[in-house]
Amino acid sequence: MRLITHNMLSSNIKGVTNGFPLRIQVEKVVEKEVDFxxxxxxxxxxxxxxxxxxxxxxxxxxxxxxxxxxxxxxxSEEFLRKLHHALLELHLEEGALVCPETxxxxxxxxxxxxxxxxxxxx
Amino acid sequence: MxxxxxxxxxxxxxxxxxxxxxxxxxxxxxxLADRVNLAQHQPSICMExxxxxxxxxxxxxxxxGKEVPHPALYIATxxxxxxxxxxxxTLEAHGCFADVVNTDIANGFEKxxxxxxxxxxxxxxxxxxxxxxxxxxxxxxxxxxxENGRTVIDRILLVAEELLxxxxxxxxxxxxxxxxxxxxxxxxxxxxxxRIILQRSTDEESLQVIKFWRDxxxxxxxxxxxxxxxxxxxxxxxxxxFWKRGNQLSN
Numbered sequence: 001m002r003l004i005t006h007n008m009l010s011s012n013i014k015g016v017t018n019g020f021p022l023r024i025q026v027e028k029v030v031e032k033e034v035d036f037x038x039x040x041x042x043x044x045x046x047x048x049x050x051x052x053x054x055x056x057x058x059x060x061x062x063x064x065x066x067x068x069x070x071x072x073x074x075x076s077e078e079f080l081r082k083l084h085h086a087l088l089e090l091h092l093e094e095g096a097l098v099c100p101e102t103x104x105x106x107x108x109x110x111x112x113x114x115x116x117x118x119x120x121x122x
Numbered sequence: 123m124x125x126x127x128x129x130x131x132x133x134x135x136x137x138x139x140x141x142x143x144x145x146x147x148x149x150x151x152x153x154l155a156d157r158v159n160l161a162q163h164q165p166s167i168c169m170e171x172x173x174x175x176x177x178x179x180x181x182x183x184x185x186x187g188k189e190v191p192h193p194a195l196y197i198a199t200x201x202x203x204x205x206x207x208x209x210x211x212t213l214e215a216h217g218c219f220a221d222v223v224n225t226d227i228a229n230g231f232e233k234x235x236x237x238x239x240x241x242x243x244x245x246x247x248x249x250x251x252x253x254x255x256x257x258x259x260x261x262x263x264x265x266x267x268x269e270n271g272r273t274v275i276d277r278i279l280l281v282a283e284e285l286l287x288x289x290x291x292x293x294x295x296x297x298x299x300x301x302x303x304x305x306x307x308x309x310x311x312x313x314x315x316x317r318i319i320l321q322r323s324t325d326e327e328s329l330q331v332i333k334f335w336r337d338x339x340x341x342x343x344x345x346x347x348x349x350x351x352x353x354x355x356x357x358x359x360x361x362x363x364f365w366k367r368g369n370q371l372s373n
Contacts, residue, residue: 007234009234012232020233040193049234112207114203114225115224
């Protein structure tokens with residue numbers, strides 16, 4: 001699971017008011033190179049919850065993202081490359097996503113998160 | 123060497139996962155036929171709900187991959203834990219990538235991807251079955267559709283309504299038994315225009331691919347049949363062919 005996906009997932013267990021962002025429990029992280037595409041990054045940028053990304057990135061071992069952003073940064077290749085790396089090249093292969101309110105774990109195996117809810121959570 | 127669509131020889135399989143079949147092919151054929159529109163559309167986020175073997179999402183990525191100036195984010199979901207693994211393998215075999223999640227429809231994504239997905243493709247479980255077959259996580263989930271085959275379709279449409287961006291398009295396979303005209307009427311009440319973009323009859327099934335989009339500017343054909351007109355006349359007028367924004371197909 002890449003951080004771009006993590007940034008789009010929340011826990012909607014019954015009763016949870018704010019299930020975003022999910023905390024990450026790491027067992028195995030893999031880095032996989034992907035072609036750098038600045039247009040794609042600029043396009044996605046508006047959608048990203050920045051704090052959730054920086055926290056998740058640190059959890060996966062990459063702490064180079066700036067804490068705050070400003071629009072001019074989208075013109076900086078250096079910034080875009082860091083964003084590219086954090087968002088698209090870090091894969092949580094094994095571990096779990098954790099609901100921030102209930103602590104319920106959604107396992108991640110072979111890079112695929114299991115977000116299926118139990119009957120009593122729906 | 124990029125392929126035009128997913129290659130059957132490279133599609134991974136598992137006994138508990140639905141192999142590509144006529145319904146998968148009709149959906150991909152519809153996407154292929156619409157590829158010029160899809161390219162102009164420049165989707166940022168694409169999603170397949172119920173990815174099964176990965177045949178359709180892989181094909182979508184291949185179709186769009188050649189056409190758009192910047193790549194899209196592809197997300198693939200399936201309730202079946204074997205399907206998500208198989209999809210991942212199929213994508214990899216074609217040199218494609220999608221973020222794959224094991225979930226029920228798009229559970230977990232609704233909040234953050236609300237009004238954000240530009241293309242959704244779905245080949246839903248459309249076969250009329252007893253209700254108790256619906257919702258199993260094994261291979262049955264690929265076809266079990268409950269009464270009129272509509273139980274899961276109706277839930278998917280609710281989710282699509284939430285996720286589709288203002289310019290979002292939904293492509294969905296249906297069976298004649300799902301009463302597609304009724305489906306289109308219900309979606310119209312929610313502000314969605316629609317068009318049957320491909321029809322195909324096999325020995326066993328009569329399949330349609332319906333394309334839905336938000337009717338944002340409220341343009342409608344004069345001839346569109348209102349709710350108090352019978353079903354037969356709606357079919358005669360084909361009122362759901364909204365020709366606009368260059369969205370034209372010859373079939």
